[in-house]
Amino acid sequence: MSxxxxxxxxxxxxxxxxxxxxxxxxxxxxxxxxxxxxxVPLRLHEPIDAVKxxxxxxxxxxxxxxxxxxNELRRQADYLWEQIEAGLPSMWICGxxxxxGQYYETADGTQLAGLGLFDFHTQAGLGxxxxxxxxxxxxxxxxxxxxGFENHGGRTYFNDSSLRHxxxxxxxxxxxxxxxxxxLHYKNLIATYLHGPxxxxxxxxxxxxxxxxxxxxxxxxxPPQDLELERAAHRQARQRIMGGQRG
Ligand code: GLN
Numbered sequence: 001m002s003x004x005x006x007x008x009x010x011x012x013x014x015x016x017x018x019x020x021x022x023x024x025x026x027x028x029x030x031x032x033x034x035x036x037x038x039x040v041p042l043r044l045h046e047p048i049d050a051v052k053x054x055x056x057x058x059x060x061x062x063x064x065x066x067x068x069x070x071n072e073l074r075r076q077a078d079y080l081w082e083q084i085e086a087g088l089p090s091m092w093i094c095g096x097x098x099x100x101g102q103y104y105e106t107a108d109g110t111q112l113a114g115l116g117l118f119d120f121h122t123q124a125g126l127g128x129x130x131x132x133x134x135x136x137x138x139x140x141x142x143x144x145x146x147x148g149f150e151n152h153g154g155r156t157y158f159n160d161s162s163l164r165h166x167x168x169x170x171x172x173x174x175x176x177x178x179x180x181x182x183x184l185h186y187k188n189l190i191a192t193y194l195h196g197p198x199x200x201x202x203x204x205x206x207x208x209x210x211x212x213x214x215x216x217x218x219x220x221x222x223p224p225q226d227l228e229l230e231r232a233a234h235r236q237a238r239q240r241i242m243g244g245q246r247g
Contacts, residue, residue, distance in 0.1 A: 012043075029225065093198070097183070102116050120156055
């Protein structure tokens with residue numbers, strides 16, 4: 001099998017709070033299972049080549065960086081949508097998540113038109129939403145908890161009520177601090193405010209993303225791996241957030 005390629009969109013611009021750790025986590029898990037895996041950076045003005053990609057990833061960025069690349073990526077919006085519909089796995093964090101909607105209005109009132117792939121919008125509000133987050137989700141089958149960290153001024157609101165959240169907020173703010181929803185899950189696409197990085201702290205979610213990637217290569221599942229350390233990291237992060245009260 002040819003090397004699995006994880007496409008990292010604009011790493012110089014969109015990579016906050018260790019977002020890249022998500023890619024390293026996927027790469028390591030694949031390598032442990034005997035697959036070769038490359039993390040391939042995509043620079044501004046380079047076209048996305050989905051045929052050569054097993055996974056697309058974009059991290060978060062500041063308003064300034066988002067403004068630099070929104071127009072660039074909008075040119076590729078139709079192509080990207082075709083790939084997402086066809087099941088290409090992808091993950092979009094914070095500023096990357098905001099980009100998928102209709103627009104993001106920054107704190108100074110500038111409206112950045114998004115890709116319009118999903119019917120939601122993001123509006124900067126008073127004060128930033130910062131802190132650790134716990135979500136509850138059924139996306140991996142059973143109810144599981146996801147642990148992460150958020151830091152955003154934008155509040156995201158779904159205009160289309162059929163859109164599915166990634167999870168329900170147990171602790172933290174989530175999409176907007178009001179409706180209890182966090183992130184977006186559509187086919188093999190995950191969009192979320194959770195930095196962290198997210199995957200190293202959440203084995204179940206990593207397994208889910210790996211399964212999406214490998215299924216497209218005709219592989220049903222990874223051989224069992226010893227993930228006790230990763231599970232301990234999850235438990236510890238959760239305990240810290242809850243101040244040792246639960247778990
Ligand atoms: N600039 C955006 C906001 O503050 C996204 C920030 C981020 O990616 N962490 O909402």
